[in-house]
Amino acid sequence: MPAYYFWGDDDFALQTAVHDLRQRTLNEDWASFNYDVIPADAANGPAEALNQAMTPPFGQGQRLVWLVNTGLGQRCPEPVLAEFERTLPKIPDTTVLLLTSVAKPDGRAKFTKFFKTWGEVREFATIPPWKTDQIHQQVAAVASDRGMALEAGTVDLLTEAVGNNTRQLHLELEKLALYWGTNPQPIPPAAAAELVTVSTQTSLKLAQALKQGDTSTALGLVSDLLDRNEPALRMVATLVSQFRLWLWLKVLAGVASDAEVAAAAEIANPKRIYFLKQEVRSLSLAQLQQSLPLLLELESDLKQGRDERAILQTKVIELCRVFKPGSL
Incomplete structure (x- = not known):
C-alpha cells in the first residue's frame, strides 16, 4: 500500500x-x-x-x-x-x-x-495506565514480534514494571534477549526480576496510597513522579479514572452482574470485577463520592496554572483525610 x-x-x-x-x-x-x-x-x-x-x-x-x-x-x-x-x-x-x-x-x-x-x-496512542489488560496484551505482542518466548509470570512482571512506557518495554526486552541468548526455553520471572527495572512510582500506586489514607506514602509518590517529569495533568487523569472506576463498582455492587459492571466501567475482562470489588470493599460510597470533586478541583487548579507541586500536595492531604480509616 x-x-x-x-x-x-x-x-x-x-x-x-x-x-x-x-x-x-x-x-x-x-x-x-x-x-x-x-x-x-x-x-x-x-x-x-x-x-x-x-x-x-x-x-x-x-x-x-x-x-x-x-x-x-x-x-x-x-x-x-x-x-x-x-x-x-x-x-x-x-x-x-x-x-x-x-x-x-x-x-x-x-x-x-x-x-x-x-x-x-x-x-499509536499511549495506552491509559489503568487499562492493564491492554498493557498486558502489548507486552506479549511486542515480545512475540521480537521472537521472544516469555512465561506468563514474566509478562505480568513486565506489565507491572514498564506500564504503558513502550520505550522502556523495548529496552527491557532487549536486555532480556541479550541475557537469555539462544536458550529456547521461555524466560522465567526469576530471570527477568534480576534485570528488569521496576518503577514503583506510578499514578496507580498513588491512587492506592490515597485509597488507604496513607499520607506520607502518597506525598512521597507525588514528589517522585514530579521529579521524573511525569505530567501533573496525566497523573490526575489516571486518578480520576481509577476513582471513577471504584465509584462505579461501589454503586453497582449487589444490583448488577459482573458482566454489566464491566460494561459500565469499560473493563474488557469481566473476570477482573471480582478482584476489583475486593479493592473497594473497605471503602464507603460517601468517601468515593467525596473524592471526585476534590480531583476535579485539582484538575481545574492545574489548568489555571497554579504551582503543580504545591497544589498536588495540598489535594493529596485532603484526599488522604477522606480515606483515613475511621474518617466516615
Missing part, C-alpha cells in the same frame, strides 16, 4: 514504525536521493509532498515521502482535498507516502474517509 497515516501520542512507538517503514522502503545506498521529509510548517507542504510522491525514485529502491505532524486529519482545505483526490490514486508503486500526526484524524471528515480508501491509518 503506497500511503500511510500514522497518528498517536506514543512517540517512541510511532517513530519505531516510521523507522521500520523506512528500512522496508529505501535502499540505503540511494536514501539521500529518495527520502523527502517535509515539516508541518513548510509552505504548501501537502502540495510538495504530493509532487514528490509522483516523482520516480533515483537509482535503486523506492521513494519515501514523509509529511510530518500534519493537521489534515482535523482540517483539510477544499483545494488541498481536491489535490489529494486527484493525486493519491495515481501514486506509483515505487513511492510510499507517509503522513504523521499526534492528533487522531476526524473519522467524519472527507479527507479521512477518502484517505482510508487509498491508504492505511494506524494508531
